[in-house]
Amino acid sequence: xxxxxxxxxxxxxxxxxxxxxxxxxxxxxxxxxxxxxxxxxxxxxxxxxxxxxxxxxxxxxxxxxxxxxxxxxxxxxxxxxxxxxxxxxxxxxxxxxxxxxxxxxxxxxxxxxxxxxxxxxxxxxxxxxxxxxxxxxxxxxxxxxxxxxxxxxxxxxxxxxxxxxxxxxxxxxxxxxxxxxxxxxxxxxxxxxxxxxxxxxxxxxxxxxxxxxxxxxxxxxxxxxxxxxxxxxxxxxxxxxxxxxxxxxxxxxxxxxxxxxxxxxxxxxxxxxxxxxxxxxxxxxxxxxxxxxxxxxxxxxxxxxxxxxxxxxxxxxxxxxxxxxxxxxxxxxxxxxxxxxxxxxxxxxxxxxxxx
Amino acid sequence: xxxxxxxxxxxxxxxxxxxxxxxxxxxxxxxxxxxxxxxxxxxxxxxxxxxxxxxxxxxxxxxxxxxxxxxxxxxxxxxxxxxxxxxxxxxxxxxxxxxxxxxxxxxxxxxxxxxxxxxxxxxxxxxxxxxxxxxxxxxxxxxxxxxxxxxxxxxxxxxxxxxxxxxxxxxxxxxxxxxxxxxxxxxxxxxxxxxxxxxxxxxxxxxxxxxxxxxxxxxxxxxxxxxxxxxxxxxxxxxxxxxxxxxxxxxxxxxxxxxxxxxxxxxxxxxxxxxxxxxxxxxxxxxxxxxxxxxxxxxxxxxxxxxxxxxxxxxxxxxxxxxxxxxxxxxxxxxxxxxxxxxxxxxxxxxxxxxxxxxxxxxxxxxxxxxxxxxxxxxxxxxxxxxxxxxxxxxxxxxxxxxxxxxxxxxxxxxxxxxxxxxxxxxxxxxxxxxxxxxxxxxxxxxxxxxxxxxxxxxxxxxxxxxxxxxxxxxxxxxxxxxxxxxxxxxxxxxxxxx
Numbered sequence: 001x002x003x004x005x006x007x008x009x010x011x012x013x014x015x016x017x018x019x020x021x022x023x024x025x026x027x028x029x030x031x032x033x034x035x036x037x038x039x040x041x042x043x044x045x046x047x048x049x050x051x052x053x054x055x056x057x058x059x060x061x062x063x064x065x066x067x068x069x070x071x072x073x074x075x076x077x078x079x080x081x082x083x084x085x086x087x088x089x090x091x092x093x094x095x096x097x098x099x100x101x102x103x104x105x106x107x108x109x110x111x112x113x114x115x116x117x118x119x120x121x122x123x124x125x126x127x128x129x130x131x132x133x134x135x136x137x138x139x140x141x142x143x144x145x146x147x148x149x150x151x152x153x154x155x156x157x158x159x160x161x162x163x164x165x166x167x168x169x170x171x172x173x174x175x176x177x178x179x180x181x182x183x184x185x186x187x188x189x190x191x192x193x194x195x196x197x198x199x200x201x202x203x204x205x206x207x208x209x210x211x212x213x214x215x216x217x218x219x220x221x222x223x224x225x226x227x228x229x230x231x232x233x234x235x236x237x238x239x240x241x242x243x244x245x246x247x248x249x250x251x252x253x254x255x256x257x258x259x260x261x262x263x264x265x266x267x268x269x270x271x272x273x274x275x276x277x278x279x280x281x282x283x284x285x286x287x288x289x290x291x292x293x294x295x296x297x298x299x300x301x302x303x304x305x306x307x308x309x310x311x312x313x314x315x316x317x318x319x320x321x322x323x324x325x326x327x328x329x330x331x332x333x334x335x336x337x338x339x340x341x342x343x344x345x346x347x348x349x350x351x352x353x354x355x356x
Numbered sequence: 357x358x359x360x361x362x363x364x365x366x367x368x369x370x371x372x373x374x375x376x377x378x379x380x381x382x383x384x385x386x387x388x389x390x391x392x393x394x395x396x397x398x399x400x401x402x403x404x405x406x407x408x409x410x411x412x413x414x415x416x417x418x419x420x421x422x423x424x425x426x427x428x429x430x431x432x433x434x435x436x437x438x439x440x441x442x443x444x445x446x447x448x449x450x451x452x453x454x455x456x457x458x459x460x461x462x463x464x465x466x467x468x469x470x471x472x473x474x475x476x477x478x479x480x481x482x483x484x485x486x487x488x489x490x491x492x493x494x495x496x497x498x499x500x501x502x503x504x505x506x507x508x509x510x511x512x513x514x515x516x517x518x519x520x521x522x523x524x525x526x527x528x529x530x531x532x533x534x535x536x537x538x539x540x541x542x543x544x545x546x547x548x549x550x551x552x553x554x555x556x557x558x559x560x561x562x563x564x565x566x567x568x569x570x571x572x573x574x575x576x577x578x579x580x581x582x583x584x585x586x587x588x589x590x591x592x593x594x595x596x597x598x599x600x601x602x603x604x605x606x607x608x609x610x611x612x613x614x615x616x617x618x619x620x621x622x623x624x625x626x627x628x629x630x631x632x633x634x635x636x637x638x639x640x641x642x643x644x645x646x647x648x649x650x651x652x653x654x655x656x657x658x659x660x661x662x663x664x665x666x667x668x669x670x671x672x673x674x675x676x677x678x679x680x681x682x683x684x685x686x687x688x689x690x691x692x693x694x695x696x697x698x699x700x701x702x703x704x705x706x707x708x709x710x711x712x713x714x715x716x717x718x719x720x721x722x723x724x725x726x727x728x729x730x731x732x733x734x735x736x737x738x739x740x741x742x743x744x745x746x747x748x749x750x751x752x753x754x755x756x757x758x759x760x761x762x763x764x765x766x767x768x769x770x771x772x773x774x775x776x777x778x779x780x781x782x783x784x785x786x787x788x789x790x791x792x793x794x795x796x797x798x799x800x801x802x803x804x805x806x807x808x809x810x811x812x813x814x815x816x817x818x819x820x821x822x823x824x825x826x827x828x829x830x831x832x833x834x835x836x837x838x839x840x841x842x843x844x845x846x847x848x849x850x851x852x853x854x855x
Contacts (some may be wrong), residue, residue: 009369073853121701178709282752316698317733318543318840325542325747329837332543336836340799346840351698351731 007072007091011197012055013039013253020046022203031205032212035087059197066172068093071101082216084242086189089195089213092155093171096191100139100162108219108282109139109164110181111239113211113232114148115225115257122148122225123248124314127155129222131273131355134161136288141218143210144175144192148224148232150182156190156347158355163190168206170198179259189278193217211235212294220245220281222272225259233260235268245281247272308354311344314336316351358445358472360410361421361426361437374425376409380419389426396454396501398696401433420459423448426501427508433782440508445469448480454501458482460598463591466490478504478514485604486595488519489588498695511674520815524605525587532608536746540739544571547684547730547841549752553759555774557663557685557725559648559718559843562732563695563702568688571732572644575686576609579642580757585638589680592635598725610641612683616650622656625679630670635662636679648687656722659685663725674779684769685728689718701734726778727813728841746800759823766827775820779810787819787833788828793835800839814838 003011014021014199019084024030024046034045043050054160063070069076072091079101080090094101104107112129114122130140134156144150144165156163165186169175171194174183186192195213196206211231215221215238223246226232236246251258265271270281279288310321322331335352338344345355359376372386393400407425409416431438434695447465449457459465462483469477470493477495477551484497496514498504507514535545544560548571551558560568578822582590590606600606614623614634625633635643645651662681669678691697692711697704704711763774770782778786789797797814800806805813815830817836822830 040414056593108842117705117707120699150708175710177711318729319541319733319739320736322542325545328542330833332840333833333836336796336800336839339839340796340803340836342803347698 001090002060002075003070003072005075006072008056008059008070008197009051009053010039010090011195012051012059013042013094014195015197015200016051016055016058017042017046017048017167018200018203018206020048022205025205028176031208032087062198063093068095068171068198069098070088070094070335074347076103076164077105079217081105081219082213085212085216087212088216091195093196093198095171096187097162097189098191100164100191103137103162104164104217107137107139109140109141109217110278110282111214111218111221111235112144112148112152113214113221113223113226113235115227115230115232115260116145116147116149118147118151118225119255119257123151126224127151127158127353129224129272129275129278130155130163130251131159132157133220133222133278134163136275136279138279138282139160140273141214141242142248143167143214144179144186146176146178148226150179152224153182153186153190155355156297157185158353164217165190165192165195166210166217168196168202168210169190170194170196170200172198173201175202207231212238213244215239215244218244220247220270220278222247222278223261223264223269224249224320225251225257227256227291228259228263233264236264245270247278247281250272279296303330304334304338307331308343311335311352312336312354316353317349357411358468358474359414359416359424361424361428362408363378363425363432364406364408365401365403365429365432370402370404372405372407372644374407376407376412377415378409378421378756379415381419382409382416382421385419385422385425385450386404388422388452391452392422392450392501392710393426393429394453395452396505398430398435398501398505399433401429405429407434418459419449419457420447420465422450423456423501423504426450427504430505436505436508440510443473443475444470445474446479446504447477447763448483450501454527456480456498456500458503461592461596462487463489463588463595466493466495467592469493469693477542478507482602485519485740486591488517488601489591489605491604495560501597510526519604521587521605525582525584525607527607532578534749535574535578535752536727536748538570538574539746540628540735540742541567541571541732544730544732545747545752547728548575548622549578549756549819550841551575551684551686551728552752553756553824554727554763554816555776556727556817556820557776558687558728558730558789559723560686560688560730560732561691561728562665563699563734564690566732566734568732569644569646572613572646572686573641575642575644575684576611576754578756579684580715580753580760582607584611590639590641592834593632593679594637597632597637599637608641611644612638612641613644613646614805615644615676616647618691619652619656623655624658624662624668624681625670625677626672628672628674630675630677631673632674632679633668635659635681636820637681638683639680643683643685645685645687648689649714656720659775660721661724663722684725688732691715691737698731699734704850723843726843727817730841730845755824758826759820762823762826763820775823778816778819783812786829787815789815789830789835790832791831793830796832796835796839806839806842810842814842 002246110165130152134140139162140156141164153163171192174180211234215235221239239246240320248261248264248271315321320329344352430436458480463486466487467490473558481497481499488495494516495575506512612634623634668681692706692714696702816833818830821834
């Protein structure tokens with residue numbers, strides 16, 4: 001199924017009007033109202049010309065040429081949760097595993113968002129949340145920005161579960177550039193989504209607009225880290241306005257990066273310590289336990305299990321785990337065994353991380 | 357290359373000319389020789405003097421010709437007999453008062469003199485022990501020009517000097533660094549022990565202040581003691597570079613830690629001479645490159661030849677030279693510009709792009725020659741306070757020596773000395789793998805994207821681990837431990853390439 005012409009026409013209009021919207025939507029509060037306007041009213045409000053009738057066809061052609069597929073609000077597979085947005089995205093451009101769309105309709109998804117320049121703690125938590133949620137089959141939605149977003153996607157991919165990256169640029173573009181490798185992984189085993197046509201380069205308003213889609217796709221939005229004026233709070237706001245659940249990971253009160261989530265907690269957001277806190281919200285207390293975990297871990301010897309537990313707790317090096325010099329070779333050999341089983345992964349810095 | 361000094365004195369306006377491509381130091385030799393002769397009580401002939409340094413097409417450099425020049429003048433002016441100089445080589449820099457100052461490369465000069473058929477060599481006292489290490493030539497040291505002349509005329513003969521290298525090497529090395537100085541860091545110590553045992557190159561990644569340099573500095577103490585041959589080889593290079601500082605023989609394995617601003621010629625050698633670079637000064641020892649990612653790319657690229665072949669060939673307009681350069685490379689780097697990426701206790705303040713750029717610098721052919729990559733973490737307070745007995749250098753060295761002798765026996769037939777030198781084609785024949793070890797390596801290639809080269813590196817390291825354990829076969833635990841030392845960025849690059 002692909003998007004209908006009217007919806008593609010809308011995408012073409014948004015792309016053509018992006019500069020004008022940028023001028024009008026300096027004040028963020030005006031953005032939702034602006035995006036909620038119908039094509040004709042939007043054109044009038046922005047005082048721009050109507051894009052011509054062939055725009056839809058050229059957008060569709062570009063999507064095909066760039067290897068993207070499309071869907072729109074008039075298609076059966078469209079994630080219905082987005083309908084709740086006053087200004088639902090008309091057409092979505094997709095790259096990756098389209099079966100995740102079915103999953104998004106059938107199952108609750110969780111958005112994990114946060115600061116681009118996160119702390120080691122924030123990265124660790126979001127990676128773990130991503131991994132555990134994905135391993136339970138909960139789609140992990142994020143924005144593929146550096147920091148928390150990227151860590152959440154990586155965790156989900158490591159967990160071998162579904163993940164959805166919502167981009168502010170065209171879905172054919174790896175943005176930011178530094179996440180090219182991550183983009184490749186998501187495009188292969190997850191889903192990359194954008195409401196903007198292929199090749200589109202984002203204006204500033206596109207990022208909050210993207211955030212509303214993230215919040216719209218998810219049953220719960222979790223803020224891991226972020227300053228008091230962080231963009232991730234915009235996502236949390238959208239979620240709250242839609243009546244969806246908002247969660248936050250508690251942080252040190254002295255840390256500027258924790259101001260966002262701690263503020264949300266003070267306002268009554270759910271406390272998120274690990275994936276089970278999220279599952280409790282999504283499925284009700286103990287609601288999830290009746291289901292099977294998708295990926296059962298293989299049975300391990302006692303030594304390997306101890307090692308795995310240590311890595312899960314955040315002990316990343318043999319040094320920290322072994323304690324005793326004589327045990328170092330066995331620990332290293334055990335970590336490599338776990339890596340061969342696909343349970344841990346060695347990171348660029350040289351530390352071990354738990355994965356699926 | 358021996359140089360013959362010829363002097364001719366005939367009537368004419370007083371002049372002193374040196375021909376035969378002399379450099380500035382040799383030109384200035386005229387003034388030193390004139391003053392030294394006069395101040396030692398000899399006549400300086402006030403006639404037309406021409407000195408020729410043969411062969412005439414070879415550029416002569418350095419002040420070492422002073423003594424030969426002075427002797428040639430004395431003989432030409434009849435103050436000594438030319439016969440007394442027959443079969444003797446002379447070398448030394450003259451002071452204005454006629455005293456003799458040490459020169460660079462005495463051991464190499466002695467060697468060249470012996471090969472040129474000289475039976476004796478006279479050189480400054482400070483150089484005599486070093487030159488006496490060369491067998492087959494009588495080496496005598498002199499303090500001044502006067503002493504030399506009295507020896508030549510037979511008034512007071514200079515004593516022949518002997519130097520016993522074996523005895524020098526056998527003298528125990530007191531004091532110095534020891535591995536037990538480093539608290540904790542058992543993982544790093546284990547990796548260094550493996551590296552030392554198999555002659556592998558190693559890269560340490562860790563935050564600043566984790567003790568990377570401290571560990572590296574102690575690697576020479578766990579390497580096997582220098583053999584006589586190695587000691588002489590290293591002494592030769594150090595002598596040419598003027599680094600001996602009065603010692604006759606290099607008895608410890610050298611440790612060279614050039615600053616990261618060092619250029620390519622500084623690392624591999626160069627200059628007009630050309631003179632040996634850091635890779636040659638580290639001969640039979642350790643070359644430590646701290647802040648590896650800060651070195652300029654040409655400098656790192658230049659390391660490829662020495663790492664692969666154990667020699668550096670340098671060609672300059674005047675001359676080409678070849679220096680031996682077999683060394684163990686220990687490199688260290690921060691994981692990111694600020695140094696705290698992946699650090700559980702401190703946050704990294706770098707932009708993710710900067711981290712990626714930093715890590716991508718550490719790729720390429722140089723890393724192909726590094727068998728072990730380890731993470732060095734800042735020790736915790738508990739580890740620092742830990743009073744558990746630390747392995748000292750001597751204990752580690754004993755294990756290393758044992759592993760090396762096993763390797764030497766196995767590798768004797770193919771002309772290699774340690775596991776790190778095994779070529780890819782030889783690996784299959786030399787590494788006897790257990791069934792399950794084979795499985796682990798195959799799994800690694802399939803599941804974690806281990807490249808063919810990575811596979812070979814892991815196999816070499818596994819062989820060394822098995823040697824340390826005294827196991828003739830490589831078992832699964834050896835293979836998996838070796839896998840944990842691999843360059844883990846392989847998989848990451850793989851996913852990047854696929855995207």
